[in-house]
Amino acid sequence: xxRWRVILASLLIVVLSVSVxxxxxxxxTKQESTQPQTTTQESKNKDFKVGLVTDVGGINDHSFNxxxxxxxxRAAKELGVTVNVIQSKKMEDYVPNLTNFAQQGYNLIIxxxxxxxxxxxxxxxxxxxxxxxxxxxxxxxxxxxxxxxFKTEQVGYLVGAMxxxxxxxxxxxxxxxxxxxxxxxxxxxxxxxxxxxxQQGAKAVNPDIKIIINYTNNFNDPAAGKQMALTExxxxxxxxxxxxxxxxxxxxxxxxxxxxxxIGVDADQSYLAPDHVLTSAVKRVDVATYDVIKxxxxxxxxxxxxxxxxxxxxVGIGKVNKDVPQSIIDKVxxxxxxxxxxxxxxxxxxxx
Numbered sequence: 001x002x003r004w005r006v007i008l009a010s011l012l013i014v015v016l017s018v019s020v021x022x023x024x025x026x027x028x029t030k031q032e033s034t035q036p037q038t039t040t041q042e043s044k045n046k047d048f049k050v051g052l053v054t055d056v057g058g059i060n061d062h063s064f065n066x067x068x069x070x071x072x073x074r075a076a077k078e079l080g081v082t083v084n085v086i087q088s089k090k091m092e093d094y095v096p097n098l099t100n101f102a103q104q105g106y107n108l109i110i111x112x113x114x115x116x117x118x119x120x121x122x123x124x125x126x127x128x129x130x131x132x133x134x135x136x137x138x139x140x141x142x143x144x145x146x147x148x149x150f151k152t153e154q155v156g157y158l159v160g161a162m163x164x165x166x167x168x169x170x171x172x173x174x175x176x177x178x179x180x181x182x183x184x185x186x187x188x189x190x191x192x193x194x195x196x197x198x199q200q201g202a203k204a205v206n207p208d209i210k211i212i213i214n215y216t217n218n219f220n221d222p223a224a225g226k227q228m229a230l231t232e233x234x235x236x237x238x239x240x241x242x243x244x245x246x247x248x249x250x251x252x253x254x255x256x257x258x259x260x261x262x263i264g265v266d267a268d269q270s271y272l273a274p275d276h277v278l279t280s281a282v283k284r285v286d287v288a289t290y291d292v293i294k295x296x297x298x299x300x301x302x303x304x305x306x307x308x309x310x311x312x313x314x315v316g317i318g319k320v321n322k323d324v325p326q327s328i329i330d331k332v333x334x335x336x337x338x339x340x341x342x343x344x345x346x347x348x349x350x351x352x
Contacts, residue, residue: 050109120137120145151308173238195241214231226253240263241262284313288306
């Protein structure tokens with residue numbers, strides 16, 4: 001009996017040893033099968049690095065910096081490229097921030113905003129093998145720079161027409177002062193093109209309308225934007241177009257407080273005050289950012305100017321307030337079609 005116990009114990013040890021060995025092999029095989037398989041193309045895309053440098057507004061400006069950031073994040077998600085962001089605190093940061101990315105060997109560097117023009121000119125010349133995209137400014141003499149320009153006068157025309165018609169028909173919160181306003185950030189081309197269109201659109205549908213225009217001289221001071229808007233409201237403005245980046249948040253707050261309308265800019269800003277944002281003049285910086293990243297990744301980088309307008313949906317109207325009658329929406333849609341068809345030409349110059 002003792003001998004059989006020894007034999008059974010030996011057999012049990014052997015069985016257990018084999019079981020453990022097989023279990024170990026099974027576990028190893030399962031672990032390998034769950035590991036993601038990286039293709040050569042995915043690996044290549046991961047090695048493609050894109051750096052974005054904001055202007056002083058930062059990525060939380062609810063405006064063009066945020067839109068550029070959203071386009072960058074979409075590229076990271078859909079294309080698998082590596083992305084990074086540097087937020088500029090002051091204008092003197094632009095050159096060192098762009099240089100930082102260039103020295104690290106980034107394939108494409110994106111500069112957000114007209115104010116970065118000189119910095120891009122300087123840094124792109126020092127790093128001729130690096131590709132640059134600048135938003136809202138024309139750099140045409142550098143073979144490694146692409147400029148994304150937006151026909152914002154076109155969408156400015158449409159929101160101006162909507163404001164003019166609201167005043168003419170005295171609907172919603174409009175009492176009939178026949179006065180509208182604008183709060184601009186700085187008197188620079190990307191701001192003035194919106195305002196120029198706004199003037200022309202409002203006057204086209206309501207020739208007697210009064211338009212008040214002021215500038216705060218910054219893009220990241222909501223308190224200044226609010227105060228400027230309150231001043232315009234006290235002068236009779238019932239609809240105020242903010243073209244001031246983060247400063248415009250204060251314009252929208254003033255509209256809420258005084259129960260008038262604001263018009264958003266760059267992004268659809270209806271969510272900031274659904275009852276008081278009439279609509280938004282949207283500039284699809286996110287689309288431009290994503291498209292240029294994709295083209296550059298695929299070897300199709302284009303230097304010079306790339307235009308975005310109503311025809312290619314680079315600009316457009318955001319969500320429309322429920323107070324706007326369908327008849328006004330229909331008229332604005334027809335104006336949009338007329339611009340696309342070339343029946344209406346909109347100037348980008350502000351009239352005095």
